[in-house]
Amino acid sequence: MPDAYIYDHxxxxxxxxxxxxxxxxxxxxxLATQVLAGLRDRNGxxxxxxxxxxxxxxxxxxxxxxxxxxVAAINADFDETVAGVQINRFCASGLEAVNMAASKVMxxxxxxxxxxxxxxxxxxxxxxxxxxxxxxPAVAIRTYFVPQGISADLIATRYGFSRDDVDAYAVESQKxxxxxWAEGRFDRSVLPVKDVLGMxxxxxxxxVRPDTTMQTLAALNPSFTEIGANYxxxxxxxxxxxxxxxxxxxxxxxxxxxxVDGSAGVxxxxxxxxxxxxxxxxxxxxxxASIGSEPTIMLTGPSFSAEKAxxxxxxxxxxxxxWELNEAFASVVLRFMQALDIDHDSINVNGGAIAMGHxxxxxxxxxxxxxLDEMERxxxxxxxxxxxxxxxxxxxxxxxxV
Numbered sequence: 243m244p245d246a247y248i249y250d251h252x253x254x255x256x257x258x259x260x261x262x263x264x265x266x267x268x269x270x271x272x273l274a275t276q277v278l279a280g281l282r283d284r285n286g287x288x289x290x291x292x293x294x295x296x297x298x299x300x301x302x303x304x305x306x307x308x309x310x311x312x313v314a315a316i317n318a319d320f321d322e323t324v325a326g327v328q329i330n331r332f333c334a335s336g337l338e339a340v341n342m343a344a345s346k347v348m349x350x351x352x353x354x355x356x357x358x359x360x361x362x363x364x365x366x367x368x369x370x371x372x373x374x375x376x377x378x379p380a381v382a383i384r385t386y387f388v389p390q391g392i393s394a395d396l397i398a399t400r401y402g403f404s405r406d407d408v409d410a411y412a413v414e415s416q417k418x419x420x421x422x423w424a425e426g427r428f429d430r431s432v433l434p435v436k437d438v439l440g441m442x443x444x445x446x447x448x449x450v451r452p453d454t455t456m457q458t459l460a461a462l463n464p465s466f467t468e469i470g471a472n473y474x475x476x477x478x479x480x481x482x483x484x485x486x487x488x489x490x491x492x493x494x495x496x497x498x499x500x501x502v503d504g505s506a507g508v509x510x511x512x513x514x515x516x517x518x519x520x521x522x523x524x525x526x527x528x529x530x531a532s533i534g535s536e537p538t539i540m541l542t543g544p545s546f547s548a549e550k551a552x553x554x555x556x557x558x559x560x561x562x563x564x565w566e567l568n569e570a571f572a573s574v575v576l577r578f579m580q581a582l583d584i585d586h587d588s589i590n591v592n593g594g595a596i597a598m599g600h601x602x603x604x605x606x607x608x609x610x611x612x613x614l615d616e617m618e619r620x621x622x623x624x625x626x627x628x629x630x631x632x633x634x635x636x637x638x639x640x641x642x643x644v
Contacts, residue, residue: 243348243349243350244347244348244349244350244512244513245348245512245513245526245527246343246344246345246347246348246510246511246512246526246527247510247511247512247513247516247523247524247525247526247527247644248508248509248510248523248524248525248526248527248614248641249285249509249510249511249516249521249522249523249524250281250284250285250508250509250521250524251281251431251506251507251508251509251607251610251611251614252277252280252281252284252431252432252433252506252507252611253277253431253432253433253504253505253506253507253604253607253608253611254273254276254277254432254433254435254444254503254504254505254506255432255434255435255444255445255446255447255448255504256447256448256449256500256502256503256504256598256599256601257364257435257444257448257502257503257504258364258448258449258500258501258502258503258599259362259363259364259500259501259502259503259599259601260364260501261364263364263448263502263503264435264443264444264448265362265364265435265443265444265448265503265504266364266365266503267437267443268362268435268437268443268503269305269362269365270299270305270306270310270360270361270362270365270366270503270505271305271310271313271314271317272435273360273362273435273503273504273505274297274310274311274314274318274358274360274505275314275317275318276318276433276435276436276505277358277360277433277505277506277507278295278314278315278318278320278356278507279318279319280433280507281356281507281509282318282320285509285519285521287509287519288321288519289315289319289320289321289324290321290323290324291353291354291515291519292320292321292324292354292355292356293324293325293346293351293352293353293354293355294324294325294326294327294343294346294352294355294356295311295312295314295315295320295324295325295326295327295355295356295358296311296326296327296328296329296339296340296342296343296355296356296357296358297310297311297314297326297327297328297329297336297339297357297358297359297360297507297603298328298329298330298331298334298335298336298337298338298339298358298359298360298602298603298604298606298607299328299329299330299335299359299360299361299602299603300330300332300333300335300361300368300371300602300603301361301363301366301367301368301369301370301371301602301603302328302330302371303366303370303371304365304366304370305362305365305366306360306361306362306366309326309327309328310328310360311326311327311328312325312326312327313326314326314360329342330603331532331631331635331637332602332631332632332633332635333568333570333600333602333605333606333629333630333631333632334532334606334629334630334631334635334636334637335359335602335603335606336357336358336359336506336603336604336605336606336607336608336610337530337605337606337607337609337610337627337628337629337637337638337639338532338606338637339357339358339359339606339607340357340358340508340510340527340606340607340610340639341357341527341530341532341637341639342357343355343356343357343508343510344357344510344527344530347510347511347512348527353511353512353514353515354509354510354511354512354515355510355511356507356508356509356510357507357508357510357607358505358506358507358508358604358607359505359506359601359602359603359604359605359606359607360504360505360506360601360603360604361503361504361505361601361602361603361604362503362601363501363502363503363601363602364501364503365503368501368602375387375633376389385537385538386478386479386481386482386537386538387478387537387538388475388478388479388538388540389466389469389475390540390541390570390571390632391465391466391469391493391498391571392466392469392470392475392476392478392479392489393479393538393539393540393541394466394493394498394541394570394571394572394573394574395464395466395470395489395490395491395492395493395573396479396483396486396489396538396539397539397541397542397571397573397574397577398490398492398493398573398576399486399488399489399490400483400485400486400539401573401576401577401580403492403572403573403576403577404492405492406456407572407576408492408493408497408571408572408573408576409456409459409460409496409497409572410456411497411572411575411576411596412454412459412496412497412572412596413454413455413456413459414586415569415572415590415593415594415596415597416450416451416452416454416593416596416597417452417454417593418590418591418592418593418597419447419450419452419592419593419594419597419598420450420452420593420597421592422592422593423446423447423450427592427615427616427619428447428592428612428615430615431611431612431615432445432446447502447597447598447599448502448599449500449502449597449598449599450593450597450598451597454496458496459494459496459497462494462495462496463494464491464492464493464494465491465493465494465495465498466491466493467491470489470491476488476489478538479538479539482538482539483538483539492573493571493572493573496596497571497572497596498570498571498572498596499568499569499570499571499594499595499596499599499600500595500596500597500598500599500600501599501600502598502599502600502601503601504599504601504604504605504608505601505604506604506605506607506608506611507607508607508610508611510527511523523644524614524618524643524644525614525617525641525642525643525644526641526642526643526644527639527640527641528555528557528624528640528641528642529551529552529554529555529639529640530551530554530637530638530639530640531547531550531551531554531637531638532547532631532635532636532637532638533546533547533550533635533636533637534634534635535634535635535636536634537633537634538634539634540630540632540633540634541570541571541573541574541577541630542574542577542581542630542634542636543630543631543634543635543636543637544567544574544578544628544629544630544636544638545577545578545581545582545636546636547628547635547636547637547638548578548582548626548628548636548638549582550638551626551628551638551639551640552626552640555640557624557640559582559583559584561624562624562625562626562640563588563617563620563622563623563624563625564588564589564591564613564616564617564620564622564624564625564626565584565588565589565590565613565625565626565627565628566589566590566594566609566610566612566613566625566626566627566628567589567590567594567609567627567628567629567630568594568595568600568605568606568609568628568629568630569590569594569595569596569597569600570595570600570629570630572596574630575589575590575594578628591616592612592616594609605629606627606629606637609627609629610627610639610641613625613626613627613641614641614643617641617643618643622643623642623643624640624641624642624643625640625641626638626639626640626641627639627641
């Protein structure tokens with residue numbers, strides 16, 4: 243089976259996902275267009291060699307509707323022969339898009355592809371697409387539906403994480419992200435977003451708060467206490483997990499992922515196409531996996547997907563030099579480290595979504611790129627990126643430098 247190689251990756255900075263955010267005036271099609279154009283220009287790419295563009299987008303409605311991948315490729319002046327498709331695996335959409343793009347190369351059915359994602363959360367808010375799972379009572383009752391914040395608090399309750407534990411993790415995420423920006427660790431891969439006049443509107447992730455302390459977080463009230471009690475979601479979670487006497491609500495805006503806008507793309511190809519184009523591969527995609535997990539606790543899938551990807555690669559967790567896990571909520575990462583016995587010094591070393599935000603459809607491609615850059619900076623060989631996913635899933639990808 244042919245190998246799939248990563249030749250380049252880029253991302254936008256992440257802008258605050260509200261009307262006063264720096265990227266609010268930039269449409270999602272422009273976010274995706276600028277990423278695709280960046281990949282083309284950085285690599286002197288004849289886009290006619292690109293077989294397909296696959297972009298994750300979790301709210302594919304309104305301005306993000308139709309098929310944003312194909313339209314962005316056209317808008318970026320890619321050759322009209324380049325196909326495009328939008329996919330949705332909730333929070334792992336960006337990484338799933340990369341995996342699908344790699345699959346096309348590994349199957350021998352494509353020579354070069356782009357995988358990535360886009361989400362403008364300030365313009366197309368979460369929940370815009372509806373769906374039966376949270377809105378149809380017959381489905382919600384049968385599946386023990388609860389919002390993700392309840393799931394995060396359920397993880398903390400079931401696995402013994404305190405408010406101090408999750409707040410301490412969040413403080414460290416902010417410190418690591420601030421240090422990474424200060425040391426220029428993201429400079430190689432972040433493309434400034436420009437307006438219609440070509441002027442930069444955002445050059446750095448907008449939500450990093452380096453002055454965050456345990457004291458400032460202690461002043462924040464838990465975010466999900468009210469919906470847990472007044473909307474009955476605590477009772478639903480306890481009905482599914484009767485061993486839990488009550489839900490300890492400890493997550494809030496400061497230890498949960500930020501709502502942001504952003505886009506990312508990863509250029510993938512075979513060895514032969516790289517040689518023909520004079521491109522040097524940066525890493526080989528060694529294996530990947532997506533799994534389903536219990537949907538009420540919902541966010542425990544990363545460890546299972548990581549284990550499946552490791553098994554497919556003939557590896558163990560001790561073969562991985564560096565880890566990236568999307569910081570949807572602090573308890574998600576704490577449980578992952580607990581389940582796989584991973585030291586905090588080897589995971590999310592440049593911070594994560596608690597500090598920099600989680601642009602749903604793009605995050606998976608972003609963290610894979612951050613992982614690869616840091617592997618190169620530290621001269622490490624192997625890395626694994628993974629995300630928890632709504633409705634109880636997980637997606638993971640293992641990359642190996644070449």
